[in-house]
Amino acid sequence: MISLQNVSVRLRDKEILQDISFNIDDGKNLIILGKSGSGKTVLIKTMIGLFTPDKGQIRIDGINTSTGDKSAVNGVMQKISMVFQNAALIDSFTVFQNVALPLYEREQHTDAEIHERVVKCLELVGLLNVLELYPSELSGGMRKRVGIARALIYEPKYIIFDEPISGLDPVTADEILFYMSEIIRTQEITTITITHDLQNLKQIGDTILFINDGRSTYYDSIERFSNSSDPAVKEFIR
Ligand SMILES: Nc1ncnc2c1ncn2[C@@H]1O[C@H](COP(=O)(O)OP(=O)(O)O)[C@@H](O)[C@H]1O
Ligand SMILES: [Mg+2]
Structure with missing residues (x-):
């Protein structure tokens, strides 16, 4: 609380x-x-x-x-994990690497554990098909979803x-709201x-x-x- x-x-x-x-x-x-x-x-x-x-x-x-x-x-x-307005992804890292980065920094997990967690988090935002793409190859909404996946990587309580x-077109905004509501519905968060x-x-x-x-x-x-x-x-x- x-x-x-x-x-x-x-x-x-x-x-x-x-x-x-x-x-x-x-x-x-x-x-x-x-x-x-x-x-x-x-x-x-x-x-x-x-x-x-x-x-x-x-x-x-x-x-x-x-x-x-x-x-x-x-x-x-x-x-507590924060999703800031600007997803601030690293351009030279793939989607997988961007989401995995916080776990690599902690140096507490095996590669297999990292892979499993990254896949789970990207699945929650519907992005399993873009693991190997770079941020410049993604739409604004997809980048935002990568930012959300990265925020989920530590299994935060909050x-x-x-x-x-804000700043997204209505279709993309609906997409983000959909994934947020799914996360709220399915995760204990x-x-x-x-x-x-x-x-x-x-x-x-x-x-x-x-x-x-x-x-x-x-x-x-x-x-x-x-x-x-x-x-x-x-x-x-x-
Ligand atoms: N680091 C800071 N130092 C001084 N004033 C700040 C700082 N950050 C925000 N403010 C001021 O605090 C007020 C509220 O800002 P903010 O919380 O960003 O508003 P919003 O509701 O749009 O998120 C604004 O007047 C802003 O100028
Ligand atoms: Mg603000």
């Missing part, structure tokens, strides 16, 4: 996030919505330890990420998607997805956290979101 309690974050003397609280139980799928610049990316970067809260606390599986002992904090952070479909897209929320989530100007003004089910009386939510879904 991930739990944030009254978290505030200042960056360069500016209050970016104020008093954010929420819980994600194991197996749940949270969606973070909000206008551009509202603080969504800063929020998830704070959760993975790239920024430090100046107030409040973050607990991941019971470990306080600010005050917990270093090895315990490292341990829980390793359970996975965070930052705007997984807890997800956080930042998105602007209001169309397909139920495929990839159960709860919405809405951020407006660094503050959470809605934290409840997807079903009730459209009936929220919060002015910022009303403007957002208009």
Whole structure:
């Protein structure tokens, strides 16, 4: 379980996030919505330890990420995988090598184990047929799926998607949403997805956290979101 309690974050003397609280139980799928610049990316970067809260606390599986002992904090952070907006693949590596790279770096696995895991992860995003291709030979949607496969390689307990479909054409976006929903349905994985897209929320989530100007003004089910009386939510879904 991930739990944030009254978290505030200042960056360069500016209050970016104020008093954010929420819980994600194991197996749940949270969606973070909000206008551009509202603080969504800063929020998830704070959760993975790239920024430090100046107030409040973050607990991941019971470990306080600010005050917990270093090895315990490292341990829980390793359970979280991020899919950044830009998949950042290595151009001179094949799809297989790109996905396998994190495992080679850990030097804990045999080649056969690595092969098995890479194949499993690429299967989850429908890319078994492109193992030997290079990123330049793939479409934008396929590159994105390779990025997702790479994020799955450690069998993370938590996975965070930052705007997984923004900038994609509608057909490619649907494809990514399909694979995300399949992963959510078939894997024991807890997800956080930042998105602007209001169309397909139920495929990839159960709860919405809405951020407006660094503050959470809605934290409840997807079903009730459209009936929220919060002015910022009303403007957002208009
Ligand atoms: N490293 C940083 N240092 C200072 N300010 C930052 C930094 N990263 C983001 N910000 C500011 O924090 C605010 C929220 O940004 P961000 O979380 O990226 O918004 P979004 O909701 O679009 O993801 C913006 O005003 C942005 O300029
Ligand atoms: Mg962002």
